[in-house]
Amino acid sequence: GAGVSQSPSNKVTEKGKDVELRCDPISGHTALYWYRQSLGQGLEFLIYFQGNSAPDKSGLPSDRFSAERTGGSVSTLTIQRTQQEDSAVYLCASSLAGTSGNIQYFGAGTRLSVL
């Protein structure tokens, strides 16, 4: 595709439900990142995939959050038993490699609202 694609663009869910957010990176990009953008809080790193290496999960806020990347391409971020504080815009980015100087390209994000 022309850019990083995320779906859905908006998701409204009830507290306690599970949600899945999808990211389709730019073809050929080996590195994939998930961030969370909360109002007034900037971008918070969540998880990072680089090729076939074990992902860096150090940014996940709780064990309710998990992510996987299948076939080195599409990634899914899953939030279990959603809480109201999970409401935010979830951004995905990809880059050619997770090394210095590589530009990260961002998707349009998924706006999650937990009622």
Added chain:
Amino acid sequence: AQRVTQPEKLLSVFKGAPVELKCNYSYSGSPELFWYVQYSRQRLQLLLRHISRESIKGFTADLNKGETSFHLKKPFAQEEDSAMYYCALYTGRRALTFGSGTRLQVQP
């Protein structure tokens, strides 16, 4: 741990006025600094990075290791510069560390 600080949540200037968006970082090693911009209803995109030492859309930023700063500057602001600006730090260990962002409003 690394940290990026953008002290101003909102910066409002008039068209034609100079602009300086402040960014300070804390990191003991050799950092790589970036500025990302998000225009209204658009996705986050790279504006410039210090290793390129380039000027994009009239903006420049110089890395000052002594002051641990990477302020973004433009001599004459334009209305189309109105956007959210994020300073980001790369340390080679994982993903980017972002500041909390500064909203720039350029008034006519």
